[in-house]
Amino acid sequence: MIHFDCDYMAGAHPEVLDTIVKNNTVQTSGYGNDDFCTRAKQLIREACGTPDAAVHFMVGGTQTNSTVLDGILRRTEGVIAAESAHINVHESGAIELSGHKVIALPSHQGKLDAEEVRTYLHDFYADETWEHMVAPGAVYVSFPTEFGTIYSLNELKALSKVCHDYKIPFYIDGARLGFGLAASADVTLKDIARLADVFYIGGTKMGALFGEAVVCTDSNLLPRFFTLMKARGAVLAKGRLLGMQYEAFFQNNLYLRIGRHGVALAQRLRKAFEGKGFHTFIDSPTNQQFFILPNEVIDRLMPVATFEYWGPRGEKESKVRFVTSWETTEEDIKTLEELL
Amino acid sequence: MIHFDCDYMAGAHPEVLDTIVKNNTVQTSGYGNDDFCTRAKQLIREACGTPDAAVHFMVGGTQTNSTVLDGILRRTEGVIAAESAHINVHESGAIELSGHKVIALPSHQGKLDAEEVRTYLHDFYADETWEHMVAPGAVYVSFPTEFGTIYSLNELKALSKVCHDYKIPFYIDGARLGFGLAASADVTLKDIARLADVFYIGGTKMGALFGEAVVCTDSNLLPRFFTLMKARGAVLAKGRLLGMQYEAFFQNNLYLRIGRHGVALAQRLRKAFEGKGFHTFIDSPTNQQFFILPNEVIDRLMPVATFEYWGPRGEKESKVRFVTSWETTEEDIKTLEELL
């Protein structure tokens, strides 16, 4: 069986796991007050080009999104996001459970349009009844999006500018950030760090056992954040595990290497499908690929490969998603190609 | 340096870590829908003697306490707990952040008194204004308590009965459950499972990298709990890591072996201190030991051993806490003994 169903179905990249195993008996302080975390944070700050940024480690994506947004937003503020955003669909209402509305704007293959955000903000404050409505207190985008698409540098700049103009934080969910950076023609980690007020460098989907690293460049944005994290159950007792993994990620450029690996194989996979005459229904440059396949092909693949079924398209075809990860090999792609 | 400061300062017990390493490249479903979790849950149900219990895995203690209590309590209900309870002191107000008051009753070396709980409940409903007050919707105890003490079987039965009489769930925080069971003369895991409506079998402090296993024997108590967990950021994407660790814990009786190991060494440690004429200020039968030491002894130990300073006692003495864990060795105790 070859696996393309998701990028968090196995354990950790060997270099990441090794550091946990190797340091297993070392005694450290808890809650992230250890040397592994200190070093990892320093490496992240350097990679981001933000020497003064605060770095906070959390365990998973929903936890990170809801905790960061709860920290950023005033009590009655909401967050602008694309209708398809993870926080609006697949996080079980975590944002609302914290008291905040997700203000859903149209999704353009997963992406927000900066001009639409600007118009929304303009119209909001132009409405006489705005005090009776949920004020937009932040803008959320995912990079890459839930559909594998990515923003260009100019698109990110435009979003950052509209946030800046309206004095609300710009937050980037980087659950698959490494794949996004590897796929982008012009966006670097330093750009992300410069344009976002707060973002996270995803670990779980990039080859960690678990873990997400929040980077906050605005020192006033998350006051007493440790206490908020703790109160929300988002502090890992053995925080060192997060430090170890991110140290591994950022020590020998591993994080980007994994990103490039996944993206390269995804492109090969795409070519394999297209070479057989099959088409994508979303044009994704990252590690998620979306194809329209004849149902008979799907039936043929099912017993030997895992992938996600996304629903029918007419009577004889269906939409499917294939995902590569740190674990995917050239061999896997070849095997798949032969099966097509 | 020998370490006695806490029981979660190192990684995982080798048997626990091995299973993660060994199965690293195995592909499974996410979110706990994998065979490791299925087998671990089955082992736990068997160990508890509760074939129908629901088992839920979470990552840490504060997360577990606040998520379970948020699931159990009605919107305006509070939870009765000892004033010294972890949820009342060191969880950053996680219970209140979820909307619930911690109703603090006197702490008897960390323990609630069943008669005092009964009196509180009686007086509450005898008060004409009770509808204007926070209704007690659950009783929380920790086993062992934050001071290492444990309830006898009769004490647990009395607490369970008062909860039953008032139809409110009895919840046991078992962050260090293994040490408590190992130290108890009469309480078994099956007793815990029979007397509590919901409890958790702590992993983080018992030798896991992380993880807590909630056992709920009342099938109506936590409806749609997965969604609540997810909305609170308490679902681990690679849930298999929890299943693997608990499978290791419950496969060869490892969980209780670790408990017994910690307790045995704690007793040896206590004898070492008492043999030198030092006294405890709390009579703990578990892996946490509390001593009064002359300040000069403390000064002597500091450079070579880690332990927790709990504050002065008069001018020449102080209170300290020593903790054993799966990692503590006979050698460590001997070294300490020689230092005294």
Added chain:
Amino acid sequence: MIHFDCDYMAGAHPEVLDTIVKNNTVQTSGYGNDDFCTRAKQLIREACGTPDAAVHFMVGGTQTNSTVLDGILRRTEGVIAAESAHINVHESGAIELSGHKVIALPSHQGKLDAEEVRTYLHDFYADETWEHMVAPGAVYVSFPTEFGTIYSLNELKALSKVCHDYKIPFYIDGARLGFGLAASADVTLKDIARLADVFYIGGTKMGALFGEAVVCTDSNLLPRFFTLMKARGAVLAKGRLLGMQYEAFFQNNLYLRIGRHGVALAQRLRKAFEGKGFHTFIDSPTNQQFFILPNEVIDRLMPVATFEYWGPRGEKESKVRFVTSWETTEEDIKTLEELL
């Protein structure tokens, strides 16, 4: 100046105010435990044909909607509502502040379509990832809607049926219920009470100083609701004021009389506009009327009449809203007619 801007811009209907004045020095118990409330609840139960219904009095609409829905919904559930619903737009995120998502479905001139609700519910549970999404836990409609439109009896039956089929409560926001009932060809208060699981009979917009009466026919739906109301600041100390006003409303059929008065004058007002060749842009049978007027007419009316400007329609026309209330007189309509 003649007033058509809204139905809560003056004090109370004289018959309502008189009872407050007349009984001012009477001493009663607080918090609604008084004879006025008891009698008013009884009158409401009789008018609804629901002898066993629970009746709760609150002060305002947003307070009522958010408190009732917080009482009905499980911790992670959301409420289905039309995109234009008051709870989704003009209540400052009150529902989200309580932790619940408003699941917005298309608005058909303010109304939900029962088939669309059914499809949403069907698709929700057909989606494999439903446990990662916000479960719909209630359906909210307003009667009349924010656009003055009303559901037919068959439409209400269809909505009630889909709720019943999916075992979720059907909640009707009756802020202007009296105007809706007066305008409806087939819906009576008894129908509302039979088809909804919980609804409220609005007072503030119907001629009370303030006040909304929640009627709950499902005795399991709002357990310990007084405490929830109190914890949300929704219990009026001098609860008698609510009892007095609703006793007045339901003693001599005043509530429906006010409804009919407002609707009759709204129809006259509409004819006055249509007689001059102006058109409505929403076909409302209730006390809110929506016209397209040439800007020059608007300019002419502004100094002598109040009404709501709803924005431009092309270059020379605009959309406006005129509202009648218990206070509107035939004279007002005539004066307006002459001005057109």
Added chain:
Amino acid sequence: MIHFDCDYMAGAHPEVLDTIVKNNTVQTSGYGNDDFCTRAKQLIREACGTPDAAVHFMVGGTQTNSTVLDGILRRTEGVIAAESAHINVHESGAIELSGHKVIALPSHQGKLDAEEVRTYLHDFYADETWEHMVAPGAVYVSFPTEFGTIYSLNELKALSKVCHDYKIPFYIDGARLGFGLAASADVTLKDIARLADVFYIGGTKMGALFGEAVVCTDSNLLPRFFTLMKARGAVLAKGRLLGMQYEAFFQNNLYLRIGRHGVALAQRLRKAFEGKGFHTFIDSPTNQQFFILPNEVIDRLMPVATFEYWGPRGEKESKVRFVTSWETTEEDIKTLEELL
């Protein structure tokens, strides 16, 4: 029957009610954007000597306390209050429902001790684990307290200073403020306004139908407070009713006149009891009086006078509370005196 059970058992003081009746048909804007509110706010600012203070009107005490504190406190902060404080006992957990812990310190006949508050704050930040605990984010006192006692000017200054030193807001619950000011030897409304960062001038218990006026002298403390009020259901649609009542209160010194009336009659009442040899068990200078009475006297009074029974004291005596209000007359006191 003569009434001494509470100060909110009747309607409103005639001068307060008259303004509502007199202006019933006047049309105004809603939500407090009317001339009555504007004038009332101005009168309050003048009476407080705080020309720049923000004034917000709400309906009831629990609503006011929980909304103000939710506005003041950061997400994970708690509020320090006396154990007997209304917010800690009789508000159904409203503070916790908003996510905040009530940090209960000892009650000295209802009062907080400034030195104890200072010690708590000092010890809190001296504790290494403070980030794992609920940070105190405000101090709450009631003036008068729930036991009718009042702080001296020096006591208020000391509390204000400790808050100032720790940079946390000082909040005064003035549900019965008028009675407190009338009874105080040295505290004026201007002192309250100078020493508190935010406080409210209670209306419900002082002779209004309902209403509390929040005065906030720190302009950064409650940003976008209207939206928070609205989201919490604390905005009255016909906000004018609050403006009218407070205009009446502050136009001809009515508020203080009511305070003095209640206090004067309470003193007469106390003398009546003491003249018959009965003693108080709390030394209250305000409109609440607390006596120990022989049970036979209680039995004699019951059929002809209302008052609150506070529980037995030994076998033959009990504790009772008598309360005066704007409605109490000299005649009532004489009648009572004769009954003793």
